[in-house]
Amino acid sequence: MEGTSLYLPVVILLMQCSPSVPVTVSTDKHRVEVHEFLDAVLSCTFRTEKDQNPRIEWKKKGKDVSFVYFDGHFRGPFEDRATIDGATVTLKGVTQEDAGEYRCEISAPLDTVNLGETNVTLKVLVPPHTPSCEIPSGAVTGSVVQLRCRDQQSIPPATYSWFKDNLPFHQPRHANATYLINSHTGLLEFKAVAKEDTGRYSCQASNRVGPPKMCEGKHMTIEDVNVSAVVAAVLVVCLVVTVCGCGGYLLHRNGFFSPGHRGRSNVNYVPPPQEPQDFKHTQSFML
Incomplete structure (x- = not known):
């Protein structure tokens, strides 16, 4: 009896010093794959130390974190198309907009460690479309x-x-x-x-x-490349270039483009005589 009485204070002291069991949160499936327009189940289970009525929240991660379930109600686009059982959420008729990473948070204020969470990634599968x-x-x-x-x-x-x-x-x-x-x-x-x-x-x-x-x-x-047509086209282009070049050379040789030739075109030009006009006093010259 005396030996037992000596160990009793030590046992009590160890029990007082042992760490409290924190709130624990887990999921049955961290990655969920669902065909488009079917229901997706995001599981979340928890265990608390003392608190029998913890607060349950679901959030969706993205550029900004948005609420899915808060204060006992579904929010935003999930308001009329989701249900909850314990902490497990079922999203109905999922689309590509629902795909992403979700977080289940359990808050137990009465516990020593009062917050726990787990993540679930939802991938929405889409069949092939006509390419x-x-x-x-x-x-x-x-x-x-x-x-x-x-x-x-x-x-x-x-x-x-x-x-x-x-x-x-x-x-x-x-x-x-x-x-x-x-x-x-x-x-x-x-x-x-x-x-x-x-x-x-x-x-x-x-x-x-x-x-x-x-x-x-x-x-x-x-x-196949039409070689005859290509050769014919090249010959036609060469012929046109040759004719234009010869014509320009002959015109230049005959002085068509010289300044004298352009000047002679106006040598015999005589302007028509102009009839004298009577000078009339305007009102501005009158005294």
């Missing part, structure tokens, strides 16, 4: 040609594949290929097009969220 495609209608053989495809709305970002005449246009397997395909940017580049590259091209955007979407196909024609 915009830039496909030239024609080009000449040997030239560099670029075809572009882009879907700026899909989340995660779409990957792209090209089709020629409704058949897959495969990624080249060797370094000496005449074209390159970038499945992430949607670029199809021909280093030097040939006549066999003529065809109807289309592009498809895909991600893991929804069915792929394809742009409307467009026909691209590759033609």
Whole structure:
């Protein structure tokens, strides 16, 4: 008994010196991914030391921190489209504007450590949209040609594949290929097009969220350079330049551009006689 009585003050002292259990806040899922227009559950659980009625707040981080749930009510755009169960929040029909980082804060004024928080990141997934495609209608053989495809709305970002005449246009397997395909940017580049590259091209955007979407196909024609037409055009231009040069030389040789020639054109010019005008006193000369 005496030994026990000696240890009792020590136990009491350790209990008094031991740290208090603070308010603890946690979540079942720190990253939540939800398809667009579906409901998103942002979980938040807590445990307090003494306070049985802590204050629950949800905030959304951004350029400025805004309230989602405060003083027992949802705020702003969440006012009519969110519910809360304990501290877990359900956002209904989420859109891209709802994506971002959220923070659950629990304030327990009666606890020794009276504030705890946890973060949840919401990512809203968007299926592919019909991509915009830039496909030239024609080009000449040997030239560099670029075809572009882009879907700026899909989340995660779409990957792209090209089709020629409704058949897959495969990624080249060797370094000496005449074209390159970038499945992430949607670029199809021909280093030097040939006549066999003529065809109807289309592009498809895909991600893991929804069915792929394809742009409307467009026909691209590759033609050889018309050498005869180019030579004929050059000859015509040379002939015109030669004729103009010879004509100017002959005119200059005959003195058409000399100052004397321009002066002789006015030698025989005699101005017409002018009739004398009667001098009339005006009222300003009258006395």
